[in-house]
Amino acid sequence: MKYWLLPLCLLISLTGCSKDSGEKAVESYQQRLARVLDKPLPQTPVPAAPLLTEPRDLKQPLPDLRLDLTDTFATRHCGLDTLIGERNSSLGRVYSASKQLSYELRFLHQLAICLQKQWDNTELQRQLQQVYDTKQQSATLAFNNMLLTDDTLRKQLMGVRDSLPYNDKPGLSESWQALTALTQLQQFIQQQNWQAASSIDIEQQLQLLYQANLPGRLQYSLRQSSHQLSELNQMLAAVTPQSLCQPRADKQQLEILANIFSKFFIAQVQQYTVNLQQYQQQLWPLLQQLYAETPLNEALTARFDGNYQNMRRELAIHVKWWQDVNSQCPMQLTTQG
Incomplete structure (x- = not known):
């Protein structure tokens, strides 16, 4: 089964400290990719959340x-x-x-x-x-x-x-x-x-x-992860899959990339987005029902569902880049099972 075909709802069994920050995991992944590809990572401010009436x-x-x-x-x-x-x-x-x-x-x-x-x-x-x-x-x-x-x-x-x-x-x-x-x-x-x-x-x-304090942390995590993935995609837009393999592939670089993909993207970043999706699917419908007829409905929809959809869109773009790399280079980004 190819990694990039794993749906967001796939749950991957992991061990480790339950306090590992998802934001830090994505940040570490960003930095590793930037180093191995020798590309600057965009430093853009996180978009502000819609204001809530006092x-x-x-x-x-x-x-x-x-x-x-x-x-x-x-x-x-x-x-x-x-x-x-x-x-x-x-x-x-x-x-x-x-x-x-x-x-x-x-x-x-x-x-x-x-x-x-x-x-x-x-x-x-x-x-x-x-x-x-x-x-x-x-x-x-x-x-x-x-x-x-x-x-x-x-x-x-x-x-x-x-x-x-x-x-x-x-x-x-x-x-x-x-x-x-x-x-x-x-x-x-x-x-x-x-x-x-x-x-x-x-x-x-x-x-x-x-x-x-889960809903409060969820909306921040959705907004932050969406922004971090967007920065990654901006950086990778300048890295075509063909440039990594033609005319001659750098085997050491590809091995490092495959390692980053497996140990940091799949095991941490994708797992993080899987968890965020589960939180969103279970909690947002309840919040939406509570606040649908209130003056906060529009802002809350943007804070939760809007950021969630942005995260999914940026993640799909990112997975597509890895898929294109694997189709062009002999990276063998597959797993048994």
Whole structure:
């Protein structure tokens, strides 16, 4: 089977330190090729990522509802007194967007139970029904406030200058689990299923994302690898396969190239792009579902899917160069299996 025909989804078994930087692996590969081919590697700045609107410009106020629930039945029998006391506490007044959402969902669930009870005070029942209707409409607003302004989620959306390793998949299952739970929460809110929505531990999902920090590292890795491969392709555009073999091939140079191809491109660079593809295919659809109807959708699509498509395009160009070299020179870039 020829190496260049290996699809991006092929998983190659490797051993080594799980912290090996994919960015450093591509950089080392760049430098090795530049040395053996005696060509200067372009030094161009990495394209800037599309800007994200600031949280202060995205957060929307929730309706300010005031209840004077002095009726014993409503506050104690329905369990609303505890929730109202929580919201009016010193901590409740400075809730983060995620804790505010959790509170709204728990309140809606408890209020739905309350309204199913038998009522003697119809005026209080009418008042509670009005609150319930208003809060149902504002639950999506509270959810979007969390998506757009929560510190943990913003870190994932802004990205960090930390590439993923080329031979490990740190935090993939945890990140997938957390984003899946948030998409389920989104669906429950759309369905006005307050019991199911309030049962999701939002803080736990955010903690999983914080610990793994995978989406933030993924978008940086996609953008950086795309740029590094583009620099390589610019350099190799001046190296035709025929020039390496005609009129007489430099056997030592070809042996070094074959070694670089096998040990550094296949074993590290291609493995890195394989991993990035797996991250992208599992996480981006979830992020896309969460942010499709938000003001950040266009910028996030460019940061994730746009960079991913650029990486694939540059990688295909690069593999084609190796294929052309192998067809012109006796390099035997093949493997058993």
